[in-house]
Amino acid sequence: MAQVIDHRGGVWSIAVPIPDNPLGHTLVHLLETDRGPVLIDTGWDDPDSWDTLVAGVAACGFAVTDLHGVLITHHHPDHHGLSAAVREASGAWIAMHAADTAVVRRTREAEPGSWLGFLTAKLTAAGAPEDHLAPLREARAKRHGAVRSGRPPALPDREISPGALLGLPGRRLRAIWTPGHTPGHVCLHLEEEHPGRGAQAAGGGPVAASGPGPRFGRLFSGDHLLPGITPHVGLYEDPDDATVTDPLGDYLDSLERIGRLAPAEVLPAHQHAFTDAGGRVRELLAHHEERLAGLRTLLRDPLTPWQLAVAMEWNRPWAQIPYGSRNIAVSEAEAHLRHLVKLGHAEPVPGSGPTTYRAV
Numbered sequence: 001m002a003q004v005i006d007h008r009g010g011v012w013s014i015a016v017p018i019p020d021n022p023l024g025h026t027l028v029h030l031l032e033t034d035r036g037p038v039l040i041d042t043g044w045d046d047p048d049s050w051d052t053l054v055a056g057v058a059a060c061g062f063a064v065t066d067l068h069g070v071l072i073t074h075h076h077p078d079h080h081g082l083s084a085a086v087r088e089a090s091g092a093w094i095a096m097h098a099a100d101t102a103v104v105r106r107t108r109e110a111e112p113g114s115w116l117g118f119l120t121a122k123l124t125a126a127g128a129p130e131d132h133l134a135p136l137r138e139a140r141a142k143r144h145g146a147v148r149s150g151r152p153p154a155l156p157d158r159e160i161s162p163g164a165l166l167g168l169p170g171r172r173l174r175a176i177w178t179p180g181h182t183p184g185h186v187c188l189h190l191e192e193e194h195p196g197r198g199a200q201a202a203g204g205g206p207v208a209a210s211g212p213g214p215r216f217g218r219l220f221s222g223d224h225l226l227p228g229i230t231p232h233v234g235l236y237e238d239p240d241d242a243t244v245t246d247p248l249g250d251y252l253d254s255l256e257r258i259g260r261l262a263p264a265e266v267l268p269a270h271q272h273a274f275t276d277a278g279g280r281v282r283e284l285l286a287h288h289e290e291r292l293a294g295l296r297t298l299l300r301d302p303l304t305p306w307q308l309a310v311a312m313e314w315n316r317p318w319a320q321i322p323y324g325s326r327n328i329a330v331s332e333a334e335a336h337l338r339h340l341v342k343l344g345h346a347e348p349v350p351g352s353g354p355t356t357y358r359a360v
Contacts, residue, residue: 002056005273009195011218013267014056016043018078026078027269028053029220030060031190034170036068039092040188040220041269045081045151053082067092069168071160073222074185075100075153079269084154095158095166097177100184106238108152116140118239119327126330127304127354135323160186178224178258180251181231187258188220194264219263219277224254227266227274230287234331235338248339252288255281292345295336302349302356309333 003015003025010032015025029040037060043049054064067090072080075096083094096104120136160166162177172191179185194217223231233251259281266280267273274280291312298311309330310318321329337357340346349356 002052002059004056004059006060007195007218007267007273009192011190011267012056012060013273014053014060016049016053016056016082017046018044019046019048021078023078023270025270027267027271028056029267030057030062031168031171031173033068033168035168036066037062038069038071038168039067039086040071041073041079041222042070042082042086044078045085050082050085053086064089066090069158070094071166071173071188072096072100072156073187073220073224073269074182075103076182076223077153079222080104080153083156084151087154093157094154095160096156097160097162097175097184097186099179100182101156101159103182103184103238104153104155106240108155113140114239118237122237123306123327123330125354126334127306127356128330129306132323132326162186165191176257176261178222178251178254180233180247180254181223183236183245183247183250185222185224185254187222187224189261189263190218190220192217194218196265217263218265218267219258219261221258221266221268223269224251225258225266225277225280225284226268227271227280229270230284232328232332234328234335237331244338246335246339246342248288248335249342252285255284259285292336292340295340296345296359299340299346299357299359302352302358304354304356305330305334305337306354308337308357 005013007013012030013027014030016028017025026041026043028043031038031040043053057064064086067086069092070083070086072083072094086092087094116136117140120133120140123133160175162175164175166173166175174189174191176187176189178187233248236245236247259278263277265273265275266277295308298308303311312333314321314329337346345360346357347360349358
């Protein structure tokens with residue numbers, strides 16, 4: 001049976017499972033509008049996930065064929081994966097920020113194996129050892145000339161413009177661009193009186209009074225703001241674009257904007273709804289400040305991005321981190337390095353190869 005929560009006021013959440021993932025599920029939100037229900041994210045493209053989504057929509061009182069649209073917070077497969085299936089079943093439109101649409105288009109157009117080649121080159125430059133690189137080279141050789149399998153990620157029909165009120169009849173839902181986790185991540189602010197005003201919202205805190213003042217409305221936060229998880233912030237990967245981005249800086253700036261917004265309740269894509277958005281923002285800002293200070297200490301001796309990732313503190317020892325997750329960890333280490341360099345707190349060591357970095 002689908003796990004469905006009625007958040008009142010025409011808002012529900014459906015826990016759609018993610019296969020073989022410790023996160024367990026994505027919270028897909030259903031928002032009732034005068035034109036019909038709209039989904040915020042869809043979940044992973046998997047038969048069991050699809051069955052759960054269909055059952056969850058039914059538990060909210062609708063059929064999948066009733067769905068009017070799909071709003072995607074970001075392009076990751078646990079959020080965007082079932083969008084094509086929803087559109088095929090219902091004719092619903094799909095909307096996404098342009099920066100993440102570009103990622104989807106690039107993914108669809110890439111030759112099989114091209115990403116593995118890019119990743120191998122990137123990890124080589126980061127100082128990865130040969131025993132980590134060898135499986136990537138073997139996988140790329142096997143995929144050379146292969147035909148793409150599986151359904152490609154759906155291209156959106158509409159663009160989510162930052163700051164815009166979305167065209168949802170009977171609703172005031174405003175898009176807030178919050179890059180960091182992905183370049184086109186968006187949060188969606190429901191600018192309406194919370195239906196639990198004067199009661200207790202999910203998460204335990206008092207719900208704000210109506211009006212545009214402090215703690216107003218509800219925020220669908222995607223992966224940007226989660227109650228107990230720090231979202232991954234790695235480099236924005238585009239093999240054809242040499243622009244030097246600063247994803248961690250983007251994320252910290254985005255957090256501060258959400259802190260100033262101060263919604264009455266946050267409805268994230270993982271874990272559970274909660275009320276103290278400002279407190280959680282402060283925790284995350286403090287966490288990253290502490291982590292950056294710790295990395296400057298580690299960089300007293302020059303380190304490659306790979307060596308820095310090995311030395312960083314994760315939720316488990318490096319030896320226990322799975323192979324694929326190590327690639328994510330290195331990307332996160334590189335994002336932190338890039339932010340430190342931008343702040344003038346670290347610099348590359350001239351003539352080093354692979355490039356090492358040191359604190360300034």
